[in-house]
Amino acid sequence: MGERVLPRAERRRRTEGRILDAARALFAEVGYERATIRAIARSAEVDPALVMQYFGSKQELFQQSVRVTAVDTATGTETDADTGTGAEDLVERLLGTLGAKMGEMPQGSLAMMRSMLTHPEAATSARQVLGAQIDRLTESIHGEDARLRAALIMTVMVGVTVGNQLLELDELRGVPPEEIARLLRPSLRALTGPDVS
Amino acid sequence: MGERVLPRAERRRRTEGRILDAARALFAEVGYERATIRAIARSAEVDPALVMQYFGSKQELFQQSVRVTAVDTATGTETDADTGTGAEDLVERLLGTLGAKMGEMPQGSLAMMRSMLTHPEAATSARQVLGAQIDRLTESIHGEDARLRAALIMTVMVGVTVGNQLLELDELRGVPPEEIARLLRPSLRALTGPDVS
DNA sequence: GTCTATAAAGGGATAGAC
DNA sequence: GTCTATCCCTTTATAGAC
Numbered sequence: 001m002g003e004r005v006l007p008r009a010e011r012r013r014r015t016e017g018r019i020l021d022a023a024r025a026l027f028a029e030v031g032y033e034r035a036t037i038r039a040i041a042r043s044a045e046v047d048p049a050l051v052m053q054y055f056g057s058k059q060e061l062f063q064q065s066v067r068v069t070a071v072d073t074a075t076g077t078e079t080d081a082d083t084g085t086g087a088e089d090l091v092e093r094l095l096g097t098l099g100a101k102m103g104e105m106p107q108g109s110l111a112m113m114r115s116m117l118t119h120p121e122a123a124t125s126a127r128q129v130l131g132a133q134i135d136r137l138t139e140s141i142h143g144e145d146a147r148l149r150a151a152l153i154m155t156v157m158v159g160v161t162v163g164n165q166l167l168e169l170d171e172l173r174g175v176p177p178e179e180i181a182r183l184l185r186p187s188l189r190a191l192t193g194p195d196v197s
Numbered sequence: 198m199g200e201r202v203l204p205r206a207e208r209r210r211r212t213e214g215r216i217l218d219a220a221r222a223l224f225a226e227v228g229y230e231r232a233t234i235r236a237i238a239r240s241a242e243v244d245p246a247l248v249m250q251y252f253g254s255k256q257e258l259f260q261q262s263v264r265v266t267a268v269d270t271a272t273g274t275e276t277d278a279d280t281g282t283g284a285e286d287l288v289e290r291l292l293g294t295l296g297a298k299m300g301e302m303p304q305g306s307l308a309m310m311r312s313m314l315t316h317p318e319a320a321t322s323a324r325q326v327l328g329a330q331i332d333r334l335t336e337s338i339h340g341e342d343a344r345l346r347a348a349l350i351m352t353v354m355v356g357v358t359v360g361n362q363l364l365e366l367d368e369l370r371g372v373p374p375e376e377i378a379r380l381l382r383p384s385l386r387a388l389t390g391p392d393v394s
Numbered sequence: 395g396t397c398t399a400t401a402a403a404g405g406g407a408t409a410g411a412c
Numbered sequence: 413g414t415c416t417a418t419c420c421c422t423t424t425a426t427a428g429a430c
Contacts, residue, residue, distance in 0.1 A: 008413085012413090030315070031314065031315035032315075033230040033231070033315060034230070034315065036404085036405065036406085037405075037406065037407090038404095038405075038406095046414095047414065047415050047416090048406095048415095049407090049408085049414075049415060049416080050413090050414065050415075052406080052407065052408085053413085053414080057406080057407080058405095058406065058407095113314075114314050114315065115314075115315065116314075116364065117228065117310075117311050117312075117313075117314055117315070117359070117363050117364070118227070118228035118229075118230065118231065118311065118312065118314070118315050123364060126364060127364060127366060127367075130360075130364075130366065131366075131367070131368075134366075134368055145376075145380060147368055148368060148369075148372060148376070148377075148380065149380060150368070151360070151366060151368035151369055152357065152369075152377070152380055152381060152384075154360070155356040155357045155359070155360035155361070155366070155369070156353050156356050156357075156384070157356070158356045158359060158360060158364075159352040159353050159354070159355045159356020159357065159359065160349065160352045160353070160356065162314070162352070162355060162356065162359065163327075163348070163351070163352035163355060164352070166314050167313065167314070167320060167323060167324060167327075167355075169324060169327065169328075169348060169352070170324075170328070171328075171331055171344055171345060171347070171348035172345075172348055172352070175345060179342075179345070180345075180349070183342060183345065183346060183349055183388065184349060184388075186384075186387035186388075187349075187353070187383075187384035187385070187387045187388055188384070189387075190383035190384045190386075190387055191380065191381075191383075191384055205395090209395095233422085233423065233424085234423080234424070234425090235422095235423080235424095243396095244396065244397055244398095245397095245424095246396075246397060246398085246425090246426090247395090247396070247397080249424080249425065249426085250395085250396080254424080254425080255423095255424070255425095395430105396429105396430085397428105397429090397430085398427105398428090398429075398430090399426100399427090399428085399429090400425100400426085400427085400428100401424105401425085401426070401427090402423105402424090402425080402426095403422105403423085403424085403425100404421105404422090404423085404424105405420105405421090405422085405423100406419105406420090406421085406422105407418100407419085407420085407421100408417100408418085408419075408420100409416105409417090409418085409419095410415105410416090410417090410418105411414105411415090411416075411417095412413105412414085412415085412416095
């Protein structure tokens with residue numbers, strides 16, 4: 001038992017990863033209620049009991065599935081470095097994430113959004129993520145209704161993502177992300193107000 | 198049996214109405230999956246079996262609950278008369294429905310929207326209603342991307358309604374509808390493009 | 395016509411065999 | 413540690429009593 005191709009810890013880690021991937025995909029596709037442990041296990045090619053053994057409950061599995069995404073949604077794209085914090089910069093970053101979203105938005109985010117209207121935990125998570133984004137935006141918007149404007153900007157983003165990724169409106173299918181970003185930019189700029197940087 | 202306070206047909210009609218009201222309210226609150234026939238019957242103070250007797254299935258009950266709303270959502274507010282069809286007029290009408298939504302948006306619409314991400318039938322219904330609205334808007338928008346712009350306008354409206362009515366974001370709670378309309382107007386105008394009427 | 399009783403199905407969770 | 417078998421609950425839907 002000295003040398004082993006896959007140490008048990010490593011093997012377990014990979015199995016967990018497969019389960020989480022399958023869970024994210026199914027949660028994102030049909031939402032919390034309709035995604036069953038059995039179906040997730042089948043998709044991950046493991047035994048349903050194993051899923052329970054690893055994650056304890058369906059609710060726990062769901063939280064694990066969307067957790068990682070919560071943070072990287074909050075940071076926008078993958079680059080949360082020291083880019084500018086001006087309103088224009090933030091708008092561009094949001095439009096950028098939209099671009100990323102079109103192709104392959106992180107499935108954890110989609111899983112959370114898919115269930116946010118019908119699953120209380122998902123709603124709480126969505127409010128937290130959006131709240132964090134609104135906080136950021138508020139700081140970079142000057143003027144009277146900064147926080148309200150920031151909130152409206154995020155609701156616009158939610159609306160476009162819902163229409164595009166979740167409702168899959170025909171009118172938005174196959175439209176290049178840059179095109180949507182181009183049309184949306186003036187609308188978001190109007191909400192940030194005059195940028196006095 | 199000549200004269201009766203409530204003819205049986207009338208009594209049945211009222212009972213059906215009570216059931217539909219209760220169904221709309223519960224569907225709007227918790228979505229299709231979590232709204233059970235039992236809970237709806239309890240709320241309407243009737244026997245669960247009666248609900249099945251009247252509507253045949255849960256799916257049928259849901260469709261009946263959201264049907265009426267589908268049309269009056271399509272017409273905007275209650276006034277679908279011969280008001281103008283210019284882009285500006287339509288934007289104002291949309292902003293007006295937003296105002297109405299804040300206070301008491303038709304519960305049938307909320308029921309449909311609550312479930313549109315997780316219930317296939319609700320999704321289909323939502324796409325139809327939004328598609329009809331997009332058609333209207335497209336006619337009044339001139340220029341290259343008329344249909345795409347119209348679709349984005351509707352997604353913005355969806356986003357605001359979701360954030361406000363369904364997700365109930367703190368930042369939007371208690372904000373007067375006119376205020377939201379005022380801040381949103383320039384964004385929507387930006388999407389309609391220059392109005393050459 | 396209205397309700398009681400129950401059927402039928404599905405899913406989350408668990409105990410124990412291997 | 414992994415899987416088999418099963419428990420137990422909830423829900424929709426139906427059949428038949430009153």
